Structures are given as C-alpha cells and as structure tokens.
Amino acid sequence: MAKDADAVRACLNDGADPDTPGPDGLPLLCTAVGAFDHETADALTDGGADSCVVLPDGTTPLMRAVDLGSPALVGATLGRDPGLRITAAEKQRLLALARHWCETGEAEELRRRTGAPGPAARRPVQDDEYTDIEEVSLGGLTVRAGHRGVLTDLERAFGILSPVSELVARAVPDPGELHANWSSVSYALAFRKSPQAWSELAALRHHPDPVHRRLLAKVLWSRNFLANFHNRPDTAGDVEFLAAWALDEPDGEVLADVLDVYTDHDHPGQEAVAFRYAGHPDPRVRRQVPYCLMRTPMSEPAVTTLLALARDPDSRVRYVVAEVLAYPRELTPATRRNLLTLLRDPDADVRRRAAESLSGSHDRTAAVTEALAALLDEEDRILRLEAAYGLAVRDDPRTDEAYERVGPLGPGFEDDHRVSAHWHYRHRNRAGGT
Template identity: 55%
Template sequence: MGEGELDGRLRSAVRAGDAEAVRDLLNRGADPEAVDASGLPVLCVAVAAYDAPVAEVLVEGGADPDRVLPDGTTPLWCAVDGGSPAVFSAVLGKEPRLRLSGPARERLLVLARSWYETGVAEELRRRTGAQGTAATVRVQDGEYDWVDQVSLGGLVVRAGHGAILTSLEWAFRVLTPVDELIARAVEQPDEEHVDWSTVCWILTQRRSFETWSAVVAHRHDPDRAHRRFVVDFLRMRGFFDPSPHYEKNESELLAAWAAEETDVEMLVKVLDAFTDRDHPGQEAIGLRYAGHPDPRVRREVPCALSTDCVPRTAAASAALLTLMRDPDAEVRLRACTVSMRDDDLLPEITQALLLLIEDPDADPRGAAAAALAGSRDRTPAVADALAALLDEDNQLVRLEAAYGLALRDDPRTAEAIERVGPLGDGFEHDHRADELRRWRWRKDNSAAG
C-alpha cells in the first residue's frame, strides 16, 4: 500500500473515530502529521470531535501538539480552548514544562484561566455576539467523569476549563494554594465532575505534609462539600500512596472524625473510609453506631466490627447477631457477609441468608445467593434453597445457584448448568463459570473411566 493511500485511510479512520485502526495505520507507516482537505492536521480533527482516544494515539504516534497552525495556534491550544479535560490530557504530550517556552506556558495558563473565570456561556457570547440562553447538556468526558457541554451562536465548548487549568498548573509546577484548588473542586459538588476529580488527583500527586495538612484542615469546614472532598482525597491518596506514615495519620484522623461527625451523610462517608484501614479503635466505633437510627449508618457497622487488628470481642459478636435481624435488608446482608468465616455465627448467618433470598428486592436476593453459594454450610437446607433459585429470571442469580450446587457436588448440578444457559462474552475467566466447567469435566472423565 502506498504512502498516500495509507494517509488517506488514516484520515478516514480519524474521522470515523477508530482508534485501533489509527494505531495500526501509524504502525504501518502512515504520517501522523497528515492533513485533511482544509489543511489542518488530523490531530486537530480529533480534537474538534472531542475524540480523546484517537488524539492520544496520534500524539503517541508522533503527531506534534505544538505544531503552529495557519491561525497561529497549536493543537494543544485548540484542546485547551475546547474545554475537554480528556482531550487536553491526550494532547498535552510528554514533558510539557521542558518542551514549551515560558511565554508559551503562560499563554496557555491565561487561556484556561480566562475561560474558567469568565464562564463558558459568557465567553461564547463575547466570541459570537449571540444573545439568549446557551444550550447545556451533561456529557461524559473520559472514562469516569462528566462535564457540561455548552452550545451558543454556532459554537460548542465543554466547560472543563477548571480541570484543565488545574492540570496545566501542575504540569508546569505552579503550586496553586490548596484552598484555591478545593474551591474549584466544590464549585461543582459532585465527585464525578471533571473539576472535582482532577483537583483531587492533582493534590494526591503533591506529596508533601504541607499539602496533606492543608487539605485535611477542611474537615472542619461548615460546608459539607468541603468535608466530602477531604474524604474523597483521603481515599484516593491512600489507594495510590499507601505509605505507613500517612496511613497511621489518616487512620487516627478518621477515627477522631467518626466519633465527632453528626451529619448522617458525612458520617456514612467517613465510616466507609475508616473501615478501609486497620485501626484498633474500629470495634469501639462500630459498637457506638450499631444502634444508629439511620440504616445508612448501620450498613457501615459490620465492617468496623470485623477488623483484623484485634480479635472480635463477645460484644462485637452480639452486635453482629443483632444486625443480622435488622429491619434493613442491606444491613442484614453486610452483617452476614463479614462474618462468613466465623463458625460460631454460621447457623445464624445461614438463617438470615435463607430469609434474604426470599426478599422481594432483586439486589439483596442476588447478593444473598452469592453468599450462600460460597458458604461452608453444606446442609440440605442450603442446597435446596440454591436449587430453588434456578427459577430466577436473572441469569447471574441462576449462575450463583449452579455454582453453589457444583461446589457441593449436588446431583442437581447438571440440570442447574442447563438452567443457567449460554453465558456469552465476558465469562471466560469467571470463577463460577470455571467451576461449572470443572464439574462437567470431572463427571465426563469419571464416566469415561
């Protein structure tokens, strides 16, 4: 295939949004700097289409994010202007602080800051002269986050410039004050908004005790959004940087916070983060809230009562037994699942799970089926309950039931496998499907022998 034909196919693949085809064509020799009919590089085509995967492949394949365009801008400038943090991140490229001159870095910062401080709708009015209300729609940006996409006067821009500004500052090692960054995050008080998630991520990368202290100081802020941000920061930081020093400080902080917090929504979040860590005071906190009037709080208690730091006390076991009879199905389920390896509690766990699989709500019913399937209880009552679940409409519940029967080598397993039906894609490495295959293999080989 000639070079011109490869470039033509590359342009078509970029317009079609086919990142894998773009990668393949670049590997075969297509020019990453190929231009379209208007003379713009294909990287700009991907940027204009908000196609982050294609833009990323192009930059990785050699497309220049700093190429000067006919209007004096660059693809990176266009990505900042467009307001999509996902596209911006794809186009930013390696070592931007070393690659770009000081004036070039400052111009990009000014552009992002101007969009953010002016507001997308107002900036579109200024650019287009259009009046009236801008049309706004929530769109996914990247794999996990969302952002508003704003249309006015024939222009469409995503309102992710707060996240872009935050990322640019960090890329250029501009250490923006922590309080200013958190103010950007909580302006859209949603953990899945691009501004919130980007600020949280960048602050976890600033690995200094000063940054950590400035963030956690917001746990005393009267605004719930600030306190929520602290919890989100602690969870993300602990996941990506589990250093013993910070782990101990954060466990102590969360222990004190859990004892003090009075807002139910915040208490749930704090307890959820607290029980992710090992702390000798977890059981005391669990016992403190075992009788809380709000079921959302009680749902966090079983994990606190099952800490690995210290052996479970008689008081904790008694509290778990009470929670297994809680009016809330999710509380009962969690109390059962955290206690599955406790032989002393197994009869009560089994009884609670047998009741849960009769719950009218499909979610606790399915979770209870999974717990019963893997339970060490091998009594006929459990096997019969699993067999009864083969009539469920939900295929995953039927799969759990068949899996439990196979583990018990129950004579109804062959029928159960048939009742599960074809599983389709995505189950190649599923432990339940593997067990059914092993069970069938054992029976086939036994018959052949």
C-alpha cells in the same frame, strides 16, 4: 471519524502515521479533539501524534483541547512527559487560556465569542469512564464546564503548586463525587504532603461548610488510592486522623465519606465506631457500618450488630451485610441462617449479593446447596449463573443441568470465573475426582 479508538490503535500498530491529515488538512488529532473523543485522542498521542504542532490559525491540538474544557480530553492530549516536552512559553499560553475561561465563565465566554444573546443551553454528559461534566452550548459553539479541572491538571503536569486554598475554591462549586472538576482538584491535593499543605487541608475538617469537609474526605480517599496503587502504604497518619474524625463528624453525608476511607484500613477503633453508628438515622452511614466489623474472628457483639443490620429497612444496608456476612468464608450457623434469609430478600440486588456470598463460601451444608439449587427456577439469569457456580464448586451432580438452565450469556462473560467453574468441574470429574 467513527470514534473507534481500538481501530485507531490497530492502524498505528500496523505503521500508520499518527499525524495523518484529515479531510480538512489538519492532523486527525484535531478531529478527535473537536469531537470530544478522548479515547481516540489518547490512542493518537500514545502512538506519537504531535499535540503541540502549530496549526494554520496559530493554535495547537492541545490548545484546542484546553479551549473545549474537558479534563479527560486534555489529559489524553497532553501526551507523555508534558512537563519536560512542552516549552515554557507554550505552558504559559495553555495556563493563561485555562485561567481565562475560569475567570470569565463558560457561558459568558461563549457569549463574548459568538455575540449570541440569551441563556446558554446546558446538559450533563460523561467526561470519561469515571467522571461527569456539564456541556454548555451557545451560538453554535459547545464547550464543557471543566476549565477549573483543566487548569488544575495542567498545573500538576507542569509542576506548579498553587495554594491549597485556591484549589479548594476551584472544587467546591461542583461537589459531586464524580464531577470532573472535583475529581481533578482532589487528585491534585492528594499529592500535596508538605507540612504546610497538610495543615491547611486538615483544617478543612472543622470548616462550617460540609462541602469543604467532603472535599477533604475525597482527598484522603485519593491519597489512600495512590498509596495502594504504588504499593506504598504510608498513610498511618491519615488513619489516625480518620479515626478521630469518625467520632465527631456531625453531617451524615460527610460521615459516610469519612467511614468509606476509614474502613479501607485496618484500625482497632473501627468496631467501636460500628457500635456507635449502627442505628444512625442516615442510611448512608449505616451502609458503612458492616465494613467496620470485618474482622477475623468477629466478636460476639460484632456478629449481633451485623445480624441486626441484616433486617435494616434500607436495601443497600442489607446488600452490604450480605457481602460482609461471608467474611471469612467459614459460615457460622447464625450467618448461614441470615444469608439464607437474604436470599429471599424483596430486593434483587440483595438476593444476588447473598447468592454470591453463599456460592463462594466454604459452607457445604445441605441447606446452602439446596438453596442454591432452588435459584435455578429464578427468572434472573445472574442468579441462575451464581447457583450453577455454587453447585459446580461443590461438585454437585446437578451441575451440568444447572449450566444448561442458565442459558446463553452473550459477550462479556468469556473470562467470568463462574463460567470457567463449569470447565473445572468437568475436568475434575472426568479425571476421576469427587
């Protein structure tokens, strides 16, 4: 009832029955589902709750989750091995319900069920940690507008391969990178590697609507993520495809997405791409350029380009430069000088990123050490912590005082490497180290 998933897991670990009935006599999984509480639903199903138990009204907890239109909630309630565990008849019932919502539309279906006139109320909400969704309310009922994502997730769980064109049509109405429907479709398409499926996906590169091209870039990002997650870097064909696409994509937003995936790989053409787009009018593109230059060693033209971007009018470009300048960690006089300049940037995020790059670098010059020590006068506590860390790893005698000046950090910093560096500093020096 309190939506405390950790407490639920603790009860389950202590032997509580995952199908315990709630005050209404229904399994507590129904309580979690009705509250859009995907974390508790996940805890219960992971603990053995039966998401397919038939309830007095003929529904099941899983069917209720599908009805509510939250991909996160459905994913949590599906449980393990749904393709094997759920009967064929139940699969068809779930799929039919999701399709009905997709074809009717959330507002219209709520109007049909409640008889309420007028427009539905809509508000953006977070579906899970990584995705957003729209909540739709009318006549006292509330659902989430994620039924296209729910249908896509169910099909993937049940091994159903809908046409690529149908999946694309489900995604394009919600082109937000974090939208739950967009995310479900791009993830499902990332698994489609047959020649026919890839041919249809690759054709999106030349689609006149940039939303379709953005979807393709997201699919390629998801494919790369899955390959890295499963330690199967089998995306060589994708890299060459991205390399060619990066040279002729006309839309700035799409190009930024393409470069975001492309720079996650190592490819000899990236430096030329960086030179091509260092002056691009869209700052989203320029923010990707520094990542094209992360090579060891950096060529002289690459360093020149990077240093020019350190003065970019867009603060996020300067932020990325502050990150890349410290790669590798051996700083040259030019990169040191520019990082010290970025340490005085008017944007707080840029200063923090520059401080992080300097403190973690192998540079032990007095200029860097003193610049870090000067940060202890900053109001920003994270800047002071970064300064203390930089002094600690350099065995500077001001380290103890520096950590005192950081002040209390509160919860969330227990395992922070910058905090533990203080302990290592004291251990080294007690042991007679430098």
